[in-house]
Amino acid sequence: MFDLESLGQNAVQASYGLARLSEQEKNKVLLHVADALVAQSKRILQGNEKDILAAKENGIREAMIDRLSLTKERIEGMAEGIRQIAALPDPVGEVLETFERPNGLQISKVRVPLGVVGIIYESRPNVTADAFGLCFKAGNAVILKGGKEAIHTNIAIVDVIRQAIRDMEKEFRLDEHVIGLITDTSREVTNAFMKLKQYVDVLIPRGGAGLISAVVENSTIPVIETGTGNCHIYVDEYADMEKAVPIIVNAKTQRVSVCNTCESLVVHEAVAEKFLPLLQKAMAEKKVELRGDADCLRILPDLTEATEEDFMTEYLDYILSMKTVSSVEEAIEHINRCSTKHSEAIITESEEHANQFLQGISSACVYVNASTRFTDGFEFGFGAEIGISNQKLHARGPMGLREMTTYQYRIKGNGQIRC
Amino acid sequence: MFDLESLGQNAVQASYGLARLSEQEKNKVLLHVADALVAQSKRILQGNEKDILAAKENGIREAMIDRLSLTKERIEGMAEGIRQIAALPDPVGEVLETFERPNGLQISKVRVPLGVVGIIYESRPNVTADAFGLCFKAGNAVILKGGKEAIHTNIAIVDVIRQAIRDMEKEFRLDEHVIGLITDTSREVTNAFMKLKQYVDVLIPRGGAGLISAVVENSTIPVIETGTGNCHIYVDEYADMEKAVPIIVNAKTQRVSVCNTCESLVVHEAVAEKFLPLLQKAMAEKKVELRGDADCLRILPDLTEATEEDFMTEYLDYILSMKTVSSVEEAIEHINRCSTKHSEAIITESEEHANQFLQGISSACVYVNASTRFTDGFEFGFGAEIGISNQKLHARGPMGLREMTTYQYRIKGNGQIRC
16 A cells, blocks of 8 residues: 555654744745746656557546646646745744733744644646645645546656755755655555544645545545536615626626635615516526516526525536515525635625624624625635635635744743742 | 534524624623622532542542542632733634725725634533633633543533523523533543534634644544643754853743653753763753753763654653754754744844744744743733644634634625626
8 A cells, every 4th residue: 555654754843844944945946847837848857758648548528628628838827826825924833822810921832833734636637836845835745536537647747846955955955755656546545544633733635625625524634625616696676786697697607616706695675676686687698597586587587597506606606596585684594504614705895794694693704885706815815725614624726835833822931930 | 322413503593693792791791600609609619529529539640630529729819810811802803904906895804703612521510611722712602621530520521601691681681501411421422522513613622642642633623732842942053051041941941841841852962071061960950851862972971862752752840852953944944844843942142043043943933032831822922822733723822812723814895806
């Protein structure tokens, strides 16, 4: 069986060395890695070719083969992503707070790396380079487990990164095990990886709902869940229709397959009669199917009826469910019950209703008069993100470099003992 | 079977109402609960009597019966604890950060409650009131699962708290389900509780290593681990012996059964010959058994030899393991390998070594010239704590009110859509 134990031990060991590196040193390594990816692109493309061939033999569908496929340009894109990470400020060492106790103890709360981060993902080879870059810059060793369809590509990418790190090993006392790849993609090894709690500090699944729930179910390592978004927009009785329609069209159709897309509308009954026909017209142009509750159907009789299942569904498709409510409280209650705590928006000109909505909704990101599509590391100004968390613990919303760290209390005394 | 589903749903519903309460309103409820605990102490003592009787019948040992036993004074202590929580500042609503994006979006990061917190604990009935108080003040509903030995006591305490909340129900639109108790203490129900992910946002086990690992193993809810501490003190070659000996005596013996007690010493070989006899003398007075590696044995030949198992053990007893090292790097390496990431200290007059230690140790709390016993909510100035976290995610070290919250991004726009 694949030797997870050594992989874990080596990653922990490497993480201690990495935690000592300065920002300048880390950036120098990242830039060298970026250059190496471009310089060695032929080798990566050779690995990728094997995967594509196998995928075609196994009858894997076109869309998936496209996601799996690398080109010279895509590899340059990966390298560019790593250069962008190098340009972001280093979160490690930031002093979050300092305070002195009456007994003279000086306490400071300092941002430090998490340690070893595990990433389980599907078949997008760009995740391999991305995840390494973000983890490395935040001072973490990373252990990667990618989809089996991309195994030869991943082996090549990791080999290139490791070689680049070995080039700088002596200069920085750096250990190539800051990146590890699980090359045995069997279910057995994957399950054992999820229990490698002794060495791995946090596990982040990146992929569809099935992957995420399998990780949550099996992992004993603390998990950060990312990515499921059943996002709502509430059109309040005081909504400006000129804002509402373009925001909803954007949130639903600008990119339907991503987690911050709007999946469900909640409409105040006082404006439904005016608003729904406007929306229907705009959505027809985008070929979005509308499904509504009984009240919506009275206004737009040709709609399909939305079921309870619709309200709980992240379509990731050109479909939008709609429900009417008689108050902002009812809207909040419905959204809190059905949402996945990702991103929700209210369209209103009433400051009172806006504040009620902001305070009442328990999701990671709550918007007033803007599209839910802004829940994104770049849009928030964090730069590249490892994912969008929709759990309550540790980090919520877009997870950039800061979210890949933890903190440590450093306490300086001069002989204090506890009475 | 016990209806966990309703318990969970009710707690979620109650948590939304609680999140709307102001600091003043929450404090008023807490003070009323404190008064009610004292006023209804007879009822609580009756429940406790049943548990004590059953415990004696079941031959439970004296120390455990003592932990289980309540008196009028202990109930007053519980009420006082809740009054102290009422006096602490409310973390909810704190604006952690605000920033504006080039497109005009105004983003603020605001502290919000976690939602529903589950606590699994053993047979200390004071945890019931404590955990409620901390969760309530931070705006969270709580679901409690205490040890079966304390079930009648817990039922009485929760009944009294719920009655007190019902007294104020109308005034504050408050729901008694902000506190829930699992009255079926069977393993089956406990296991099902650990999978109640749909309703419970975070699960905190409070108890021994066995309880914690059972929760980590079985829970699909995100867990915050608390309490295991294999804490180290490193006596550097530049240590001031006049500080080292009292700090170590304090850290080892001031209270041996708690998680921030020192379990293991690391001594630089350059000072071992001078230091170890001083330590042996001081520790003999406190009846602490010393166990050392080969180098320690050469200096103090009558010691027991410390094995690898000793170095990995949280004794919680009058025993101390000791190892010599030849550098601060070696000390850091040994501690990072053996510690449970709780609290470690260096005794040194060298600022360079102190900084090396602070930066090299990956534990939650790292001390220079002070006792590890200070890792505690009150000692840090946080007030009451729900536990001391020794994991990397979300919260590390003493967990007070702030650590019982999460954050939310609130984004105000005026019609922004994503291009």
